[in-house]
Amino acid sequence: MSEETFTPALGRLAPARFFDYVVALTRERLWRGLTVMHLAPRPGDTILDVGCGTGSLALLAARVEPQANIVGLDPDPEILTVAREKDAHSRVRWLTGMGDDLVASVGAESMDGVTSSLVLHQCPMDVKRAILASMFAVLRPGGRLVIADFGWQRTPLMRLAFRFVQFADGKTDTQPNADGVLPELISAAGFTDVREADVVATINGTISIYTARKR
Ligand SMILES: C[S@@+](CC[C@H](N)C(=O)[O-])C[C@H]1O[C@@H](n2cnc3c(N)ncnc32)[C@H](O)[C@@H]1O
Numbered sequence: 001m002s003e004e005t006f007t008p009a010l011g012r013l014a015p016a017r018f019f020d021y022v023v024a025l026t027r028e029r030l031w032r033g034l035t036v037m038h039l040a041p042r043p044g045d046t047i048l049d050v051g052c053g054t055g056s057l058a059l060l061a062a063r064v065e066p067q068a069n070i071v072g073l074d075p076d077p078e079i080l081t082v083a084r085e086k087d088a089h090s091r092v093r094w095l096t097g098m099g100d101d102l103v104a105s106v107g108a109e110s111m112d113g114v115t116s117s118l119v120l121h122q123c124p125m126d127v128k129r130a131i132l133a134s135m136f137a138v139l140r141p142g143g144r145l146v147i148a149d150f151g152w153q154r155t156p157l158m159r160l161a162f163r164f165v166q167f168a169d170g171k172t173d174t175q176p177n178a179d180g181v182l183p184e185l186i187s188a189a190g191f192t193d194v195r196e197a198d199v200v201a202t203i204n205g206t207i208s209i210y211t212a213r214k215r
Contacts, residue, residue, distance in 0.1 A: 006075045007122040011168035016079040026202040035148040043067035045112040050099045051119030055083030062090040073097045100130035102138045109140045117148040121177040132189035139214040151208030152180030162205030
């Protein structure tokens with residue numbers, strides 16, 4: 001299954017090219033750093049960033065381990081233009097493609113690691129499931145999954161803060177994340193050792209970092 005449409009990076013708020021200015025307000029360095037720490041790229045690893053947007057996470061992974069092969073994939077050609085412009089020196093491979101059809105883009109069981117940040121909260125439930133199944137299909141046995149996204153909003157303050165994201169991306173797709181659905185969906189896709197490894201409070205709600213493995 002592949003979706004023909006997708007929610008752009010800033011939803012209905014603004015054009016995608018302004019995304020980096022908005023995401024900078026979310027303690028970005030902290031949660032991106034934790035995400036790459038859990039991903040732990042090693043020399044020779046091939047790692048896919050699904051819904052890479054302007055490429056910040058993929059470029060950080062490439063800086064942390066220059067001998068890893070990093071692939072950034074996104075359906076939005078406009079935002080990939082920004083990613084390519086930011087990528088002066090790294091060897092990141094940028095691909096246009098949908099997250100629910102990753103086998104078509106990179107091949108089955110071809111990845112040592114798959115990561116994704118701030119993508120699933122924007123997707124309808126069936127697309128969240130399809131993207132996770134697709135991630136499972138492209139990981140090699142033993143491969144690792146690290147997802148950073150708005151997760152369970154535990155407190156009234158964080159639920160209030162998350163309303164900004166819900167204004168931009170709509171409530172239907174975002175509320176399941178706020179209710180804490182992601183670990184259950186990750187397990188249902190076939191992953192094991194599913195863990196909410198870190199939780200970072202931001203002005204837009206908490207971002208959780210989920211880790212899991214394909215056995
Ligand atoms: C909020 S942005 C996050 C971008 C980037 N991951 C980051 O952390 O800066 C969400 C991105 O997901 C992409 N996206 C939306 N639907 C998608 C899908 N079905 N498959 C893959 N990417 C998708 C959008 O084009 C957008 O670039």
